[in-house]
Amino acid sequence: MGVLFFGSDIAAGSELWMRRMLEGLGDRVSVLATEFEAPQALREKYDTVLIEDSPWVWVSKLARRLGWVSEVGATQRAIRSLAAAIERASVDVTFMHYLTSGIRYAEVWERTRKPAFVHCHGYDVTWDLRTPDRPDRRFHPDDYTDRVIALPPHVQFISNSNRTTARLLEIGIAPQRIALKYLGVPVGSAPPSRDYSTREPTILFLGRLVDFKGPVEVIRAFGLACEHGLRAKLVVAGDGPLMEACRAARAASAFRDRIELPGAVDAQQAARLRAQADIFTAHNQFGPVTRQEEAFGVSIVEAMADGIPVITGDSGSIGELMTDGEQGALIEPGDIEAHARAFEQLAAAPDSRARMGHNGWQRVRDHFSSEREARRLVEILGV
Numbered sequence: 001m002g003v004l005f006f007g008s009d010i011a012a013g014s015e016l017w018m019r020r021m022l023e024g025l026g027d028r029v030s031v032l033a034t035e036f037e038a039p040q041a042l043r044e045k046y047d048t049v050l051i052e053d054s055p056w057v058w059v060s061k062l063a064r065r066l067g068w069v070s071e072v073g074a075t076q077r078a079i080r081s082l083a084a085a086i087e088r089a090s091v092d093v094t095f096m097h098y099l100t101s102g103i104r105y106a107e108v109w110e111r112t113r114k115p116a117f118v119h120c121h122g123y124d125v126t127w128d129l130r131t132p133d134r135p136d137r138r139f140h141p142d143d144y145t146d147r148v149i150a151l152p153p154h155v156q157f158i159s160n161s162n163r164t165t166a167r168l169l170e171i172g173i174a175p176q177r178i179a180l181k182y183l184g185v186p187v188g189s190a191p192p193s194r195d196y197s198t199r200e201p202t203i204l205f206l207g208r209l210v211d212f213k214g215p216v217e218v219i220r221a222f223g224l225a226c227e228h229g230l231r232a233k234l235v236v237a238g239d240g241p242l243m244e245a246c247r248a249a250r251a252a253s254a255f256r257d258r259i260e261l262p263g264a265v266d267a268q269q270a271a272r273l274r275a276q277a278d279i280f281t282a283h284n285q286f287g288p289v290t291r292q293e294e295a296f297g298v299s300i301v302e303a304m305a306d307g308i309p310v311i312t313g314d315s316g317s318i319g320e321l322m323t324d325g326e327q328g329a330l331i332e333p334g335d336i337e338a339h340a341r342a343f344e345q346l347a348a349a350p351d352s353r354a355r356m357g358h359n360g361w362q363r364v365r366d367h368f369s370s371e372r373e374a375r376r377l378v379e380i381l382g383v
Helices: 013-028 040-045 055-066 076-086 099-104 106-111 144-149 162-170 215-227 243-252 267-276 298-305 336-347 350-367 370-381
Strands: 003-006 029-034 048-050 093-097 116-119 155-159 178-180 202-206 233-237 259-263 279-281 310-313 328-331
Touching: 003 013, 003 076, 013 029, 013 370, 029 076, 048 076, 076 106, 093 099, 099 106, 099 116, 099 144, 155 162, 162 178, 202 215, 202 267, 202 298, 215 233, 215 243, 215 336, 233 267, 243 259, 267 298, 279 298, 279 336, 298 310, 298 350, 310 336, 328 336, 336 350
Parallel strands: 003 029, 003 093, 029 048, 093 116, 116 155, 155 178, 202 233, 202 279, 233 259, 279 310, 310 328
Antiparallel strands: none
């Protein structure tokens, strides 16, 4: 059986997890469909179909990212192109990323009855999602949930966590139409070799600078811990709508010389930052502006795979990934003092960091490895 793998912008730096999923399916993929041209290496490996090569798709992408419009419908040209690709004899099942794309191509599902699976990720199941620059209006169309419910029975859903599953259930999606599959990351067969003995640790935040990940709260907690005597360095790596707020928080801190804001980093730079880090952190919470929460937390799982203990807020799916006191510390979202105390305690306890780092690596090996994800995906798709 062959899979049509649909990833709108699979070359994007933020879609590394998607490329891992594509690699996991291997030669089971008969067609790779995108809205933006795939990298040459993927075009050479797979039969690729560019669904729509026109300025309109770039305009719609920019408009959605800036919050000027919610979801823009696909053009008839794109609908015909995708439907024709699905109807190829080599394709038995369609695997599409993001529920918003599933809705955008709703007309395709009326043209073909081949089984289809739509992978839900987070923002696409945040029914009341807002954008930082337009918190007064919904990101998704007013009839968005109605359109999700109206998807025909041969379209099924893949969730990346129990929290995402709960979001689908709350609008009336039948449980039998939802399959749970955690995302996977590369993890070694043996525990990482790390030096946990340092008494002045490097603390790393790595991810999008968005409200539900809490980068500003991380900077505030770090400053409070330093006031209490913490000797450490904080690296807040990434970009996003809260970059200026992070810069302002750093400038206002008496410990600004210990805080680095390198901006966006690629996968290789991210790996180097994790190799230099002693503690990984975020301040996961319900986004006060976006109303979003962490649906999975790939960066947290990547840190655990590298043997780094984690400190973050117990929000969204985070409790599915780690346990307080085992792989790190979970604090009450919004409690800056608790976050600061966790920094102080873990910085002063190399043995705890070593134990939690090993536990994190083991948890990823047991539940969130790339190999485990690939096996589960093959099982769901029936290929």
